[in-house]
Amino acid sequence: xIIKVRVDDETWARMTSGRRVEGTIGYDKWTGENDxxxxxxxxxxxGYERENMTLYETDNGxxxxxxxxxxxxxxxxxxxxxxxxxxxxMMTVKELTDYLKHTKTIEEIMDNV
Numbered sequence: 001x002i003i004k005v006r007v008d009d010e011t012w013a014r015m016t017s018g019r020r021v022e023g024t025i026g027y028d029k030w031t032g033e034n035d036x037x038x039x040x041x042x043x044x045x046x047g048y049e050r051e052n053m054t055l056y057e058t059d060n061g062x063x064x065x066x067x068x069x070x071x072x073x074x075x076x077x078x079x080x081x082x083x084x085x086x087x088x089x090m091m092t093v094k095e096l097t098d099y100l101k102h103t104k105t106i107e108e109i110m111d112n113v
Contacts (some may be wrong), residue, residue, distance in 0.1 A: 003034060011038040047109060056099045061092040072096050 006023060007015070014021050023038035052071070056063040061074035074092040076085040 005034045005036045005037045006031075008038070010038065014038075033039060055103075056096060058092060060088060061096055063096040070100060 011021055011023070021038050022041075023036055025034055025036050027033075028035045050066070052064045052066050054062060054064050057072075060076060061072065064071045064073070072093055074089050074096070076092075078085065078090040080088070
C-alpha cells in the first residue's frame with residue numbers, strides 16, 4: 001500500500017539531508033490529502049542556545065537554573081563500589097542544595113541596602 005503525504009519544503013530539506021524529523025500525520029478533510037505536520041523544535045533553529053545559568057559547580061556535580069526550575073546534576077565513579085558511590089552522590093546533592101538554601105535573592109539583598 002502506498003500512502004501519499006504532503007510535506008512542506010523546509011521539512012523535506014531536513015529529511016533529504018538525513019536529519020530526523022518528528023511530527024504527526026493527519027488527514028485533511030478539506031483537501032482530501034494526508035498532511036505531515038513537523039514539530040519545529042527550537043533546538044533545531046540556527047544559533048539557538050539554551051538559557052541555563054550555572055549557579056554552583058563541584059567536582060562531581062553542578063547546580064543550574066533554567067527559566068522554570070533549578071536543576072541538580074551529580075555523578076559518581078562506578079569503580080568505587082555501590083555504597084561509596086551512593087554516599088558520594090548524596091554528599092554532592094546535599095552540597096548543591098545547601099548552596100541554594102544559603103544564597104540570598106535579589107529582593108533580600110535590596111531590602112538590606
